[in-house]
Every structure is written in C-alpha cells, then in structure tokens.
Amino acid sequence: MGCNSSIQYEDRKSEKAIKAAVLIQNWYRGYKSRLELRRRQAMNIFESIEYADEQDQLQLANFFSFMLENYTTNNKDSSESLSQLFVNTTKRKLEPETFIRNINVPDTYYGPRLKFPLTFSDVILLIDAFKENQILHARYVLQLLQEVKKVLQQLPNIVPVTSTLSKDLTICGDIHGKLDDLFLIFYKNGLPSGNNRYIFNGDFVDRGQNSMEVLMVLFSFLLVYPSDVYLNRGNHEDYLMNMRYGFTKEIMQKYKEHGGKILRFLEEVYTWLPIGTIIDEKILVIHGGIAENTDLNILKQIKRNKMKSVLMPPITHSGVNLKYGHHDLPLSSISAIDQLSKIEWEQMVNILWSDPRSKKGCHLNTSRGGGCYFGPDVTTNVLDKFALKMIIRSHECKPEGYDICHDGKIITVFSASNYYEEGSNRGAYIKLGQDNVPRFFQYQSNHITQGKTLHERVDIVESAAFKILGERMISRQSSLIKAFHKYDPNNTGKISVRDWAKATEEVLELSLPWLSLCPRVVKMIENGYVLYEMGFKDMPVVKAPQEAKSATIETLVRYRSDLKIIFNIIDRDQSGLISMDEFRAMWKLFSSHYNIDIEDAHVDQLANSMDLNKDGSIDFNEFLTAFDVVHRLDRNSVKSQN
C-alpha cells in the first residue's frame, strides 16, 4: 500500500519535472532563435557588401582593358607609361638567387633561421615562432618562395591524389589569414605528414591578420611533404585582389624594406599554384565551382601560369599601329605570348569564382561579377561527362562551416571561422573515410568572445555589420539624397518608408530588407515617413581636408580600393610615389571611364595643396589616407578600410 502510493507520488513528481524541463527547453530555444535571426541578418549584410565589392572589381578590370586598349599614339607620353605598365606587370624581373642569399639577416633578429632543404623541425620552429608573434625575416620568405615555385612548377594543373587506407586525407577550405584557425585544425586533426595528408583548397590569404604566416606554414609543409600536401589556387591567390583585401598592406607593414620584392615573387608563385586536385579520379577539389562548359581536358593542358590576375583579362588589339618607344618587344607580341585565350581564361575564372545555386541552368554570377551560378543540372552534366562522383569546393562562407547541395554532389567547406566578425560563423574541415565518404568536423576559434554570452556575441556581429553598412551609405550620400529628392517633388523633406527603401536599394545596389532595416539606419521617422534630411544614425565621419568638395570626398571614399590598385600598378618600384604627370594622366582616364563629375583641376589642386608634392611626385597612400572614414565610436582615431 505504502509502496504503491510512493511510486505514484514519484511518478507524478517526475511528470511535473519533465513538464518543467520541456517548458524551459522550449523557452530557451525560442530565445536562441531570435538571436539567430539577428545574427543571420548581420551575415546577410556582410555577404551582400562583400559581393558588391567583388562586382566593383569587374568594373576595375574593364577599366584596365579600357586603359590598355584605348591610348592614342598621338600622346607619346601616356602610351609609353601605359605600355611600360603592361610590360611591367607581365615581365617584372625577379631577384636572382644569389641576390637573395646575400640579403643580410642582422644579429638582432631572433626569429627562426631557416636552412634549405627544409626539414620537419624547421617547420615546427616556424610554427612556434609564429605562436610567439614573430615575423619571419624577408630573406627566408624569399628563399622559401623560390623553393616553393620550383616545386609547384613540376605539378600538373589538376593534381591526382590516390586515397589509401593507411593515410588520412583531410580537406580544408578558405583560411583567409586566420592563423588561429589553422592551428586549431592542426591541434584537432594533427600536423600534415606522410600519414596525414591535407588538401588546402585556396584563399589562404587576405582579410585575416596573418596571411603571411598562414602562407609560410602551408608552403613549408609543402616543401617538407611535397607528396602529401596539396595546395589549390583560390581567387584570392591573385596579387591584385591582395591589394584590395589586405594582404598587400600586411606585407608592406611587416616588411618595409623588402616588401616590394616579396610582392613580386608572390605574383609569380600564385600563378604556379595548381588549379585543383582530383581524388581517385572521382572527386574533384577546386576552389569555386563549375560552369556548363567546364572542360577538364582544356583545363589540364592550359598554361596556368599565364593567369596573372582576374582583373587583367586577355586583351585584343584591333590592329592599331603601336609605337613602343625604346622597348624591345612590341605590345602585340607580348599579348599573344603571355596571355591565355579567351576560352581558356573563362574556364579558369569559372573554376575560381562560380557558386552553386538551386536554380537550374548556368547564369552569370552577377553578385560577384565573375564566374557563374550553376544549377543541379549543370552539376549532373559535368560530373557525368567526366565520370566524377562529386565536387568539393570552398569560396562561400557558410554559417556551419560546410554545406551540402545538389543532392550530395556539391560540398562546400569553409575553414575560416568568425570570417566576417567574431561569432559570425563556424569553420569546418572534411576527412575522407573509407569509400571516400566525407566526415565533417567543425570548430570556432574565439579569444575575443570567450566568456561572452550568446547575446553579447550576436551584439558584436550585428554592430560590426551596421558599421560597414554605414560606411557604404556615407560613400554614396549625395546619390542617396538625389534619389530621395526624386520621391519628394514638393520638397517636404520626408518620404514614405517604402519609397526610402526603394531609393536606397537602387542607389546602393544591395538587396537587403531595407524596409526592416530603415528604423535601424535613419535618424528620424515620423508616422511612417522618413525625414531624410536629418541623416543617418551613427554615421561614420570622413576626415578630409577643408578644400575638398563633398563630391570629391565621396568619390575618393567610394573608389578607394580601386584607386589604390591603380596607383600601385603605376608605381613600378613600389616606392609609394608616382609622378604628378602619371597621376594626372591616370585621373583623367579614371574619371572618364567611371563617369565621375569632378574637374581634373580640382583634384590637382587638392594634391598640391595637401603638400604631397615631393619633387614632383605624389605620395598616393597619404593622399588616400587623408580621406579615411572614421567611426565616431572607435577609440582609435583612424580606422582605415582596405
């Protein structure tokens, strides 16, 4: 009797407890979901701005083609400098080995001193040094790059890999200079070795703070285990992309004296990276994706090192009589020898830039401005055509670090956790097991957010997203105001939120949920009307010289990265200075191609008044930095975009 009722009581009690547990779990999951929504919204903002930037690249590439195809023979000066420019980028002489060996490493240098051929213990030394935040001396960097080039040159475009039971095979995606992620992968999965093979699928550099160190570690492992470490080229293994996305800046900051040499070497080394790997003739590993006309046979036999940069597509000359001054080779013959054909070029761009989508068919990748969107039917066709089972690719940041689509035939792996901001996403790597079935491993490195709650982490990601959105808006402010005015013919100073959203999307060309974003972005809304003249919330300020007109400021903020690239190309000896003549000539071409409505004389005046004229030269980094964007909330006074 007594036993029975106590059991009943226990049952009732545990029933209550279960109900209570469910209640709490339920509530918590709701809370988590609301945070997840905010995090995803922030990711969407980051993503659309990232892709919009990539679109700008297409414009820049067009500009280069325009520059190279349209100079006139009348203007001998500009033709000389432009042809020199082209010669420069295709035939820059690299330092001979003897010169590099003679670079002196001072006694005060306490970093690792590498001896070639590299051994495993050298790499360990290197890793330990990097963990201590040491910088490898330029001489060893250059020597390493030299050796790596030799190894890469021996490799075919698509490197075959045979899986074996005794050796593990791990595939990593984009790392983007995140050394802590690379070390985390090694910690979880072991260092590369004869029994622990790795494929790194491109985008080792740019965006993160340690692109150099990541590259050095990967390259050293390649030298020590050339048959067990595979490096594929990504769209960021591109010297012009590096100018835009941070690696060039990192190099110039870490290597003041020899930075230029390192950059030139890198240009070369990148072009020798293989396009992809193929496992057991069944699994293709490439960085971006495919297009409907992707042809492995073409890809296998092109001269891959001719692809210098996605921003310099092959140019065609329409038989203009070219004056080439005192150069040895006429421009037209340089073009023929050193360029890929248009078809070959497209094949490579598609491999490096395409993204899978659920929509059928193959469409131009308008977000990125390069490569295609390819549907499941394209995947099926290409896989069947070349008797492949699946494609492992990277290139897109995924919240969980990996993604599977097209019925399991396309796998995305992305290894840079916290890519946009701390807390934005996980990283992952793939291990291929028996029968080449992939297993996924995830992680998220987190020293800033360690100890922070989910809520705090989401706050961080969100405010970072709105920060860059603000930067974007301010660089297009006058266009925005113009667009708002169109919807406000009676000049009342207000427009409906709906019209505001329409105008903003038109001008910024970012497809974001502007209706919902509106209250977070504008200062004043009244009864469903935006008082657009009151400006935006938390807008960053542009610090600029007083003489500068607002239109000039906006242009220089908006086209910062492009201008930087252009200047860098003109600056042959990487001194940071170009002549005022070159500056003027370039500005003229730039403003006409980009349809910029600023008097050339004004820009000239500005450069002069800013006293950047040093012996008839202009320090273009200083020039651009003078128009930096500063966030009011930043404690540091300078926050420069790259």
Add this chain to the structure above:
Amino acid sequence: MADDKDSGEMRLQEIQKKIKDAFEVFDHESNDTVDVREIGTIIRSLGCCPSEGELHDLIAEVEEEEPTGYIRLEKFLPMMVKVLLERRYRPIPEDLLLQAFEVLDSAKEGFLTKEELVKYMTEEGEPFTQEEMEEMLSAALDPETNTIQYRDYLAMMVIDEN
C-alpha cells in the same frame, strides 16, 4: 465597424510582412524558399514557442508531398498567419518559467546546481544538444558558486530580450 475592418486589414498586413521579413533572412537565393532545417528558427523568431513535437507537426503541414528539403513561402505564409492570428504557441510568461525552475529545484534552495540543470536539460523532456547546454550555461552559470541562480538569470534574460 469599418474601423475594425480597416485595423483588421492592417493587422493582417503587418503580420504578413513580419513573416515575410523573417522568411527572407533565410531565403539565400531570393527565390521564396528556405531550407526546411531553418523553419524552426523562423517560427520561433516570430515569437512562437512550439515544442519540438509541435514543430514537427507544423513542418509536416507545409512540406511538399514529395519532400524536397525546401519549404516554399507560398505554403508557409498562410500557415504562419493562422498561427499568429490564433495566438498559438504563445511565449511562456515569466512567472510560469520561474515556477518551472522551482519545480526542478527539489531542495527549494533558490538555485540549481550545475549538475542538476545539466541532468534535466540533457536527459529529460526534449533534451538539449551539448551545444545548447553549453550556451545556456555560459549565461546562466555563476562560476564562483557553480550554481544557477535562476531568479537572477531570468531577470537578466527578460531585460536582454527587451
């Protein structure tokens, strides 16, 4: 009468917009579909608190006859509008939550030990994944005492949400 109808219209429009906005966040290809695995997050982010079991039922309602792994806005919208208009799966009021914690607090000490909470959350009801558990603990656990002071925790969460 007319006013009621208008405000009813407006309310419907507002609800539809809210749903579409949340849906859009997960509609990566801008083609009015989302991965079925995200539906739970979307529904919950709209302020509803269905249990896992109830969630499965809702998904079954909006899935295609031959499940494709994707849910279309076309099907999701009317279902979700109904859920919101009928005020189903309302969020749990604070006092009820407090009571739930008190039920688990068998010793009636005003706090739960870490072990107690973990045991309930990961073994009973609709168990948490390890990740969910860790996340909850990161905010709920008082590291000095290794306990969950649930009154304080709830108070903080309420502020957080608003």
